[in-house]
Amino acid sequence: MTTAVPAQARPAGVAGDHADTQAVLDSYQAIAGPGAAVHAGNRAGSWDLYSGTADTGARRPIGSDDQFRIASQTKTFTAVVVLQLVDEGRVELDAPIERYLPGVVAGNGYDGTTISVRQILQHTSGITNAFGTPRANPDGTYDLREVIRAALTNPPQFAPGTGWGYSNINFLVAGLLIEQITGIPAGDAITTRIIGPLGLTRTAYPHAGDRRLDAPYLPGYVGGRAGPFFLWINATFSVELTKYATAGAMASTEQNLATFEQALADGRLVSPAMLTQMRTTVPMPGFPAVMSYGLGLFRLDLSCGGQAWGHFGDLTTGHSSGTFATDDGRHAALVTNAYVAGGKPKAAQVLDSALCGTPVG
Template sequence: MTTTTHRRRLTGLAGGAALAVTATIVPSAAAQEDDHAATQAALNQFQSIAGPGAAVYAGDADEVWTLSAGTAKFGENRPITEADHFRIGSQTKTFTAAVVLQLVEEGSVELDAPIETYLPRVVTGNYDGNAITVRQLLQHTSGLARTGNGAKAGPDGTYALAELVRAVMDEPPVGAPGEKSVYSNAGYLVLGMLIEQITGQYAGDAITQRIIQPLGLPGTSFPRPGERALAQPFVHGYTGGRIPPFYLWIDRTTAVELSMYSTTGAMASTLADSAAFFRALADGEVVSEASLAEMRKTVPGGIGGVGLGINEIPLSCGGTFLAKNGAVETGHVSTTGVTDDGRFASVVTNTFSTVAAEQSFEVLDAALCE
């Protein structure tokens, strides 16, 4: 177990990146355990059913701290830190949703307009683009299947957004438009096409220029097709598992063609950057107050209420937090959350597991409730 604590003075949010470090305190081992014992216990439990390593980065406007368990690379003793890079999976959806809301603010898109208005003859087959709205795509109430089968890679092995969306159109709907919230990666691929249609840019460039660069998130990136490597330092991702004392971990860090995930799950970030983005979003640095209010209008589904690119989840200590998690086959599971009063937490582990994705919320709850 490794703990670092930093006491900081807020000097201007800029996504949480413009924080001046006024002092760094490395407590004794006993003090570390006393300071964050409940969160460390939750993290240890999480890591025991997750990957070779796990870490949580948390705090508020006055203090930030990092706890770790296990290792960033199997076979080495290297704790995960807040500066290690990893694939954030479906946390990408929050960035995608924020860009769509910015386009709404600019008058280029209407939330309750049919997607057919902007992408003619794209949502077809078993679906009706005239009946599915932009809001429904954002809130997973479109009825689109979770994903499609049979998308064909290009000659270079990468995938075009239009081809990924085409492969969904023969899948059976999971509900009528607006009927219920059923998680759909496909809906966020359609939203990626929407961003490209309206901006005339590669969706990753739009996210970079509109969010990553203005907020000053140095560890956050959207890969171009064919780019698989993570910047140094990085968290190795694994599939496999453990039957103590035996372990089988297969390194999957660069094994996946990320254009397959695109605007639904391809991005990379760090614990510190993920927290900075969510803090900026909650503080009105990414979208307007009115847009944030739209994002926070929830319907039942999943863990807590499902909003537009975010979830609102009850805290065991009272109140709620805004959060999004991601599990991606590069072997990374991560979740980030923030409260209205400025508390934040971001957690990661280095294996692909739906159980770990669910358990990650317990670590966030412990950290946010300290």
């Protein structure tokens, strides 16, 4: 169906005087999905803005409690669990992955004895970002080891430690590491170590074959522009999530993600030493200069000074998002109901405006 969706931007909740952020959000929504929304604030409270609509079939604002696929924001949850295991003395950050997963990262130019856990979390391992063709189970789901095996039939991006290259496969390996060390599924480890303790009741790591989102949820769309019109195709439940697993399968809300990122910034999830390691960043070729990458964590340099820490996520379920927090208690979460390839520069502008437009409180 071809649907014209004018912006008709309207503030929701405690909008205050955030006209600057509303304007940037409207500009982002013009290249994004049918709708976009930002949830931001400080320790004293939060405010919400939206543009467009959450649903092409029934105009309504995107709510900050709408559940959606957080895609690569999952990587920060995965990294936190790995770093908790480092804190517990069960994993060494600079040990070779071969020590924990013998024979998994091997062959076709890969040598697990030369790739460290740190490099995997930092995307400096050189491991491919191509999935290959994994063999599905009879029910259409995928085993983590099989997805990794199929991916590693593709050659490395570069020799370990000699470059930076984003790779979902890195975080599938990190998920397998969690399972090897804890003896439980990685999703269960994320749930018991992060989701439960933080009370993130609208956040979930899906069980195999479960593509549901809990109401209220944000439909996701894919499509293309044709002048002032857009052909939107609902893709909300189109992805088998076990393929993305610990790299991108989770669901959450803007509110829950802001709580998670603020808890991480506040030092509630890992030790000060591990948070320092997590925030030791390297340049990201091809990304805006205001961004750099740590261990499952983006650094975003703010126009008003200082930094925010978080992650972006894009998935072909039709969801693109990003959530960041600062050490002084400010947070901002952004979501649009479309898969927006290459939209991070504009998304970063929205987040920067929201964070810089929120007083410390």
